[in-house]
Amino acid sequence: MTARPASRPTDPTGPALPGPEPFAAEVRDVVVRYARGDDAPALDHATLTIRPGVITGLLGRNGAGKTTLAALLAAFRRPTSGSVRVGLPGELEDPFENVWTTTHTQLVRESGDVWESDKARDTLAYYADLRPRWDADLAARLLDELEVDVRRKPSEMSRGKRSALGAVIGLASRAPLTIFDEVYLGMDAPSRYAFYDALVADYAEHPRTVLLSSHLITEVERLFEDVVIIDRGRVLLAENADDVRARGVSLTGPADVVERHAAGREVLARQRLGGTAQVTLFGTFADDERAAAVEAGLEVGAVPVQDLFVHLTRTGRPGAGTDAEREEAR
Amino acid sequence: MGPMFDGPEPIYLQIAQMIRAQVLAGELAEEEQVMSTTQFATTFRINPATAAKAFAGLVDEGVLYKRRGLGMFVAPGAREKLLADHRARFFDEVLAPALAQADLLDIPTSEVVDYVLGRPRPAGPGTGGAPRTGPTTDPTPR
Amino acid sequence: MTATADRAAERRALETAAHRRGVRAVASYFIGGTWFVGLWFWAIALVVGVLILWIMTRNDDVSIEAVGGVAGSAKFFLFVMGIILPLMTIAVHVAAGGTRRSYTHGLWIGATVSGLTFGIAAALVKWGEWTLFRRVGWPTEGDLGQLYGDGSEVVLVSLVEGISCVVYYLAGMVIAAGFYGYGFVRGVLLVVASLGTVAVTEVFLRSGFFGNGLARAVGLDGTPVGLALLGGVLGAVLAALLLRAVLRGAAVRPVEFAASASA
Structure with a gap:
């Protein structure tokens, strides 16, 4: 609707600063209610830690609380109760109205917060103005690669192009804490992979803390070092991605042998092809159990994060994946 | 890729x-x-x-x-070391399961022996003798 | 020890620079955006004013309010801009790492500069009209009592119109921020509160129809010019403080809202 005057591309204080180390984040016993007396809060006594310098996957079904969690870390809102802390490891602080932390935290919500009816380059200029470590070259390169025309208004772009614009903002900001909340929406597969490639490359070169939420788990799970799964406002798990994968096990081999080893366990999936069966089991496999299965001629494999996620967050399973239940499954 | x-x-x-x-x-x-x-x-x-x-x-x-x-x-000597490792585990981890499978399928040992003896052997030992294990059958060393 | 002190100083410098960048970005967006649309406002206002004047001359009943009245409606234009612009900018500002504090300060500067320059524009239009009327020999006194006598008092007209524009702009922003951050009920209460600040300025400046009537009603129509101007500024300061209070804890709305606000 309005045009803005050409803005100064750089800060008078000089070129991009080296900037601080990757940020850590901690959320403790946080409750967020959008309406008073809401008995289904967006976050329900959530507690978790985000390790610095790590790419963490934030997984959850629609409405699980991912977006609310991201909004808290980026100081878009305050929690109803509990504590939210962000910053250098060992020096965490409340991010709300905290110039230091908000300057170093970038949240990209879906297709990004942009001026819909101004040219995309006006929005980029605004971010470039405010972000001390904005990399204009990286932005230009990515915009070119993702075929985003900055002379167009976001309101006239396809969803995919708008998402690509948001992805570019997220990467070019080089913020020590960068959060991508479902930025892939509407992006086609080549664009998504271009984004993942750019993320990995830039992360490797400029280590920072990345929180990435997505429903396309199989596509992104290999990018994660840590995984957080939240469901109905509660943190189901927050741990290393390999540990998550180890929460399940797949057994392949002769059907009867497979069934013998699967007995008494929670079976997530079962496939049969003639005499050969594959079962996906929930619950860790102890070393001796694994050895026994291998001894019996079974192939013991890991389980895709996607399968475990679906299991853990299945509807009608309140408290799914609690320790008690896992104990029971043993 | x-x-x-x-x-x-x-x-x-x-x-x-x-x-x-x-x-x-x-x-x-x-x-x-x-x-x-x-x-x-x-x-x-x-x-x-x-x-x-x-x-x-x-x-x-x-x-x-x-x-x-x-x-x-x-590392220098890496290949030799890997060959030694794989050889050490070959009988336990590759052949034993194959023979167990043969038993399961009622293939007489004599037939297996015939097969082994009649199999055309590739070039000299140490060059092509190493099993080309795929990633999925990795006998992971602990 | 010195390393820690250096780090603290470095951090303070960065925070100050970040705050300034944020304020400047918001202010320049608002000033630029207001004048971008504002040029259209002034163009249309002049055309409408001249049209009214032309109709008046045909009826032989010429009044200086023809163009001046339209120019005096600049504050209502800014009131509307104040309601629209924040809804589209707060999320981008916070997403770019800006604070509500720098946003608020940017709005203050944006409203002040836009309002005062609009005031100057209104004064120039009124002065031009006054000059024309004097040349032609039409009556140059307004129908409505004002703090200023006629369009020749360019500085006073600029101040009166400028301060009015600032308070209306800020009041619009308070209303937008109120509904944005606090929902319907508290939003409505803030409409009342923001109109209160407008009333304070209107009463002291006795600008136009409402202001003059209100001033007479509360017995402030005799306030000396200097005090009246200070009273007008008081209304703007109240609106500015109200805006700060409203924005201080405002939560950024979900993306669906941003999409609907600017669609």
Whole structure:
């Protein structure tokens, strides 16, 4: 609707600063209610830690609380109760109205917060103005690669192009804490992979803390070092991605042998092809159990994060994946 | 583009196995530099830490070694060491299950022996004798 | 020890620079945006004013309010801009790492500069009209009592119109921020509160129809010019403080809202 005057591309204080180390984040016993007396809060006594310098996957079904969690870390809102802390490891602080932390935290919500009816380059200029470590070259390169025309208004772009614009903002900001909340929406597969490639490359070169939420788990799970799964406002798990994968096990081999080893366990999936069966089991496999299965001629494999996620967050399973239940499954 | 590490094992184990296989096959010569973790991560679209974990494991095994400031290189004697490892485990981990399967299928031992004896043998020992294990059948050393 | 002190100083410098960048970005967006649309406002206002004047001359009943009245409606234009612009900018500002504090300060500067320059524009239009009327020999006194006598008092007209524009602009912003951050009920209460600040300025400045009537009703129509101007500024300061209070804890709305606000 309005045009803005050409803005100064750089800060008078000089070129991009080296900037601080990757940020850590901690959320403790946080409750967020959008309406008073809401008995289904967006976050329900959530507690978790985000390790610095790590790419963490934030997984959850629609409405699980991912977006609310991201909004808290980026100081878009305050929690109803509990504590939210962000910053250098060992020096965490409340991010709300905290110039230091908000300057170093970038949240990209879906297709990004942009001026819909101004040219995309006006929005980029605004971010470039405010972000001390904005990399204009990286932005230009990515915009070119993702075929985003900055002379167009976001309101006239396809969803995919708008998402690509948001992805570019997220990467070019080089913020020590960068959060991508479902930025892939509407992006086609080549664009998504271009984004993942750019993320990995830039992360490797400029280590920072990345929180990435997505429903396309199989596509992104290999990018994660840590995984957080939240469901109905509660943190189901927050741990290393390999540990998550180890929460399940797949057994392949002769059907009867497979069934013998699967007995008494929670079976997530079962496939049969003639005499050969594959079962996906929930619950860790102890070393001796694994050895026994291998001894019996079974192939013991890991389980895709996607399968475990679906299991853990299945509807009608309140408290799914609690320790008690896992104990029971043993 | 190469392997996509779609196997059931943790990715870092698959990466380690891929590099082992390349060393065994001679695709990676001793003292040759391997890709950096960054190159690895971007090439295969994985977390750099995952690649670093694989490399760390291979350094512990003595397959790779680190030259400060330069990167990772294949250790001298790595191939010989891997061959020895695989040979040591061949009977236990490859042949024994195959024979167990033969029993299951009621294939008489004599038939297996005939097959082994009648099988055309590839070139001299030590060059082509190594089993080319795929990533999914990796007998992971502990 | 010195390393820690250096780090603290470095951080303070960065925070100050970040705050300034944020304020400047918001202010320049608002000033630029207001004048971008504002040029259209002034163009249309002049055309409408001249049209009214032309109709008046045909009826032989010429009044200086023809163009001046339209120019005096600049504050209502800014009131509407104040309601629209914040809804589209707060999320982008916070997403770019800006604070509500720098946003608020940017709005203050944006409203002040836009309002005062609009005041100057209104004064120039009124002065031009006054000059024309004097040349032609039409009556130059307004129908409505004002703090200023006629369009020749350019500085006073600029101040009166400028301060009015600032308070209306800020009041619009308070209303937008109120509904944005606090929903319907508290939003409505803030409409009342923001109109209160407008009333304070209107009463002191006795600008136009409402202001004059209100001033007479509360017995402030005799306030000396200097005090009256200070009273007008008081209304703007109240609106500015109200805006700060409203924005201080405002939560950024979900993306669906941003999409609907600017669609």
